[in-house]
Amino acid sequence: MTDGEPSDFALLESWRDGDEGCGRVLFSRYFDSVYRFFRNKVDDAAEDLTQQTFMGLVQGKDRFRGEASFRTYLFTIARKRLYSYLRKAQRDQDAAPWGTSSVAELAGDLGLASPSRAVARHQEQRLLLLALRRLPVEMQVALELFYWEELTVTEIAEVLETPVGTVKSRLQRARARLDAEIGQLAESEDLRRSTMDDFGRWARELREVMGPPAGDDEPPADEDT
DSSP states (O other), rough: OOOOOHHHHHHHHHHHTOOHHHHHHHHHHHHHHHHHHHHTTOOOGGGHHHHHHHHHHHTTTOOOOOOOOOHHHHHHHHHHHHHHHHHGSSSSOOOOOOTTTTHHHHHHHHOOOOOOHHSSSOOOOHHHHHHHHHHHHHHHHHHHHHHTTTOHHHHHHHHHHHHHHHHHHEEEEEEEHHHHHHHHSSSHHHHHHHHHHHHHHHHHHHHHHHHHOOOOOOOOOOOOO
């Protein structure tokens, strides 16, 4: 956003008041980020959940007081949509297994496909994507928000509705767990080493790789709210 352009919150308020053009502008600003949030977790449902997330911005107008940044508000809605979708895989519908269960474990029950083979341009990228999917969901969410969306620890804590200290320790544990998963999944020591030694590069490149396929960035259909 450059000087003179309306803020995210101004666009949101205008959209809520019926200005569809403002909704399209807001959608174009954040569609890639939200789609990327879902893609390595629930690839087949990523587009639908992205649409639901943006409609949630409008439908949740009475629950938001502007106390958080727009991005944290947006990703909080996305996280809740994700958890609701994944909960369908649980026999106990009231369970919240996000601290222990991984997307890879839930994928079979939900019939989810991994996007890893389709989008990864290098072996290191594919290895990193697969390793991320084997982390407990909360760890995967935290790491991807940190490395791909460059949210601060405080912002991630707001998205997860968790104390900052807890998020700090979770990120540390998540990175250690990720390193271990990479070690287990790597087909060779050379691949493990090249992935770990240049981790920052692969993480940055994946941010672009995990964006939406061309033609998928259509704004959500109008709904009565």
